[in-house]
Amino acid sequence: MTAITAQASSTSWFTLLARRRVALAILALAALLFVAPYEALATNIIIYGLFALGCNLLLGYTGLLSFGQAAFFGLGAYGCGLSIVHGGAPVLVALAIGVVSAIFGAALIGAMVIRSRGIYFAMVTLALGQCVSAILYEADFWTGGENGLRGIAASVANFGVFKVNLVDPTQKFFFVLAFVALALILVERLLASPFGITLEAIRENEKRVIACGYDAQATKWLVFVLSGAICGLAGALYAIHLSIVPIDIVNYHNSGLVVMMSLLGGINTFFGPFIGAAIFLMLEDVVSKFTSHWQLVVGLLFIALVLFFPRGVWGTLLARMRSRS
């Protein structure tokens, strides 16, 4: 009763837009195709944005800093790529295998790490992530080792009623975007559910959550697996996108990169991870054309952005818009 009227009375243009944030996010990502200098970069951005979205489910919503998410991105990519290279799987099946591989990895690693907290959690996820990396590196008969997994033949995705030509960069972009959109819709639904608010409650005060009768460990484990699934989907799409899987995507550098993208965009926001991915990858693309020391330039810009946008670029903009609306 009262809650409904209270909501209606405080409706502003900002809240109206916020309620349509998934649709707006998908439109904004589709527009990337025209903003980015070339299609492959746009595809890269939405894949890394998805990766950061998965990471942010842990970092922003549950308050868990994992430095091992590259392992699940990698398991997704290798699961997908291996099933095509060695099993001749169709693209859609390969994507599913990639996601399932990441889910298994996250379920196993999650069970081992979920009891540790804070910096220990970050370190244990990093260490176990590196184990996954080492295994994929050593299994070079299957994975190609340091040369990466090559020869992923993914030129057509067959949906039955229609086919997508993945050789065409625009079609490939929309193919990837469809999966990103699906993930966005599911994550939005998850965040709006009783489970979603439980995650935020754990971030705010885990002891209190336990005192309310929740099994905090089980909740954290489940969100770890869900995050792993999203990171895995991003990795699987990446394998399709590149047609190869470079071994360094499983490395902790990639885990750090995705954390940085999330922070850059704003970890307490829904769309921030995509903004962070877009800024980083566009900067990398533009600056590396002028100098091989692009990391220095990007690093300095990163420092500046963190100084002037403490809540991340998107997070800070949202806060300003909210106070004005």
Place this chain on the structure above:
Amino acid sequence: MSAAPIFEVKNVWVQFGGFSALSDVSLAFQPGQLTSIIGPNGAGKSTFFNVLSGSIKPTAGSVFALGHDITRMPQHKITRLGVAKSFQITSVFPQLSVLDNVRIAMQGAGRRFDLWTKRDSMIEQIDKAIEVLERVGLADRIERTAGTMAHGEQRALEMAMALALQPKALLLDEPTAGMSPEETRDMMDLIVGLAAERTVILVEHKMKLVMGISDRIIVLHHGEILADDKPAGIRANSEVRRVYLGEES
């Protein structure tokens, strides 16, 4: 007074290193009573409270609640038996709304792993949460961010969260800590009202506060039971006066 006890503590020891915070404490709590546990600083009050709520596991001895052995039971399961607690240090979800704070406590009893229902559509739960907030006098604060409220209001919110669990037993650790005299009075009134419907165990430092409202008072001193009596008996107890009343009126 022959009903099955709601809590039973048998020969409980809690040791931190070589120090015994509780030494061979045995107590039973009858349903429906308001029992206060008092004692000077360092008497073991909070330790005893934490043993009942399950956040400290005893070194030796056993603890029963509502007919279950909770000695080694994980805390969240003890809560689900119907034991709610408030914290000594204010403990809410500061960045979430007051309404969400209460709703999280409510769903702890049921829809913990519901990943699909939209919370906006759970009208019944929203209404119940508002009812609980009305009870503690926060009905006009539902949209506020919990962390931005005054200290006394946050304590009241905490009480609402404990109530939202619909507990059979309510454990309160110094619920009036840091409150103004006026807020303290409101809180004590609320506690008396709550005690009419359920078992309440109250840990308190200030003896004056609990004298008028308790059915039974237990005085702890150096981790042992010094006295266990009705308020009148405690007031007359010379031992209690010596260790406790002597230092603070």
